[in-house]
Amino acid sequence: MELRHLRYLVAVVEEGTVTAAAERLHVAQPGVSAQLRQLEREIGEPLLARSSRGMAVTEAGAAVLPFARAALAAVEGARLAVDELKGLVRGQVRVGMAPSLAATDLPELLAEFRAAHPAVEVSLREGTSAELLAGLVDGMVDLVWAGIAEEPPEGVAYRVVTEQALVAVGWPPVGAGLGGVGSGGVGSGGVGGPRSGSVTVAELVGAPLMCMAEGSGPRAAFDAACVRAGVQPRIAFEAGDPLLLARLAARGLGVAVLPEGAVRAAGVELDPVGITPETTSRIVLAWRGSGPTSPAARAVIALARRS
Known part of the structure; x- marks a missing residue:
């Protein structure tokens, strides 16, 4: 044979x-x-x-x-x-990224990698963080940018890129009045300004909430916070794009629970309100911790870790 x-x-x-x-x-x-x-x-x-x-x-x-x-x-x-x-890296590297992380510096990183290794074909795949991490374990992708609330699956190595607090955008909801907790509401601090007051998880669940889709890191972090608080949220809207949710909140359609960085990127004229107890979501760079990894994948992982 x-x-x-x-x-x-x-x-x-x-x-x-x-x-x-x-x-x-x-x-x-x-x-x-x-x-x-x-x-x-x-x-x-x-x-x-x-x-x-x-x-x-x-x-x-x-x-x-x-x-x-x-x-x-x-x-x-x-x-x-x-x-x-021989110093020549060829082949293909498959990169996964959650749509909610489109505002990260991934494009700049891939441009730098392509300039250094023009013979490598780079393919991008989108999905929820949960889907991409599962694909990493199964060998469908080589490298993943994902948001997580807990430890990734077994066999996945990772490095934390950033950790962001979840905030409420559009609190208090339209028609709720301005006398209670989070009465900073629509702030005067400008786009992406400082947090205005705070709101508890228990108070949030009484409002029409807009959250990231299930399987995303921020959604997993907020769901875990609700479980710890013993409350059941009422989700009015779900979306994979945090910028869309921020704009919907700016139109008074509900209260969006988002990572603080996503609110700044959205550029809405609403001050984010802090959530207590503080709930965070991590953005990680993840790769397979065991098993064969192609030279092209190792090269882009090394560049990402240095960056």
């Missing part, structure tokens, strides 16, 4: 036909068919079968396919490791 046998098998499965696989591999179609027949003789079972839609994988082929892909990936990893020793 040779690597080209496995490469041809994977190509036919992914392309659907021998003809398309041959075009992808830049080889003659009869050569692909001959190599596949030789592989099947070695295995002792048919791996592919013709169907109305092209080539279908047999039960034996489905059993062999993961090992074929793993072998090809291992060989490519070995080549990239040698390139790394």
Whole structure:
């Protein structure tokens, strides 16, 4: 069994036909068919079968396919490791980021990385923090910027980039009057000004609340604070974009619970109100703590940690 046998098998499965696989591999179609027949003789079972839609994988082929892909990936990893020793970093790095972190310095970091390693393909993937951290463990992404309230899953290494307090934007809610706690309400401190007064978690849950979507770090932190306070929040709006929630709060549609930095980035004419007891959400840079990591991924992780 040779690597080209496995490469041809994977190509036919992914392309659907021998003809398309041959075009992808830049080889003659009869050569692909001959190599596949030789592989099947070695295995002792048919791996592919013709169907109305092209080539279908047999039960034996489905059993062999993961090992074929793993072998090809291992060989490519070995080549990239040698390139790394020569000072050449190639390949691909997959970066995950929660949409709520769009205002971070990730674009600047990736621009710096691309300038230093132009041969590396960088792909971005969005999702909630929970989804991205799970994808990190499963090997779907190499590096993640995420907000967390608790420790990340086992097998994930991380560094805290920043820790921000959650604040209430739009407190007190429209029509609630200005005589109670948090009566600073609409402040005069300007965009992203200092916190105006404070409000307890128990007081907040009586208002129509606007929170980050489930699975995000700030939402997990606020939900945990509600559990500790023994209260059940009434969520009027959910969104993955904190800037949208801040603008909705500025229109009087409810009270938005957001990280302090997101309020500054939103530029709304409302002073944030502190929440007591203080509740914080951390933004972390996370990567797999064990298992193989490509040279390209190691390079961007190293740059991010230095930055």
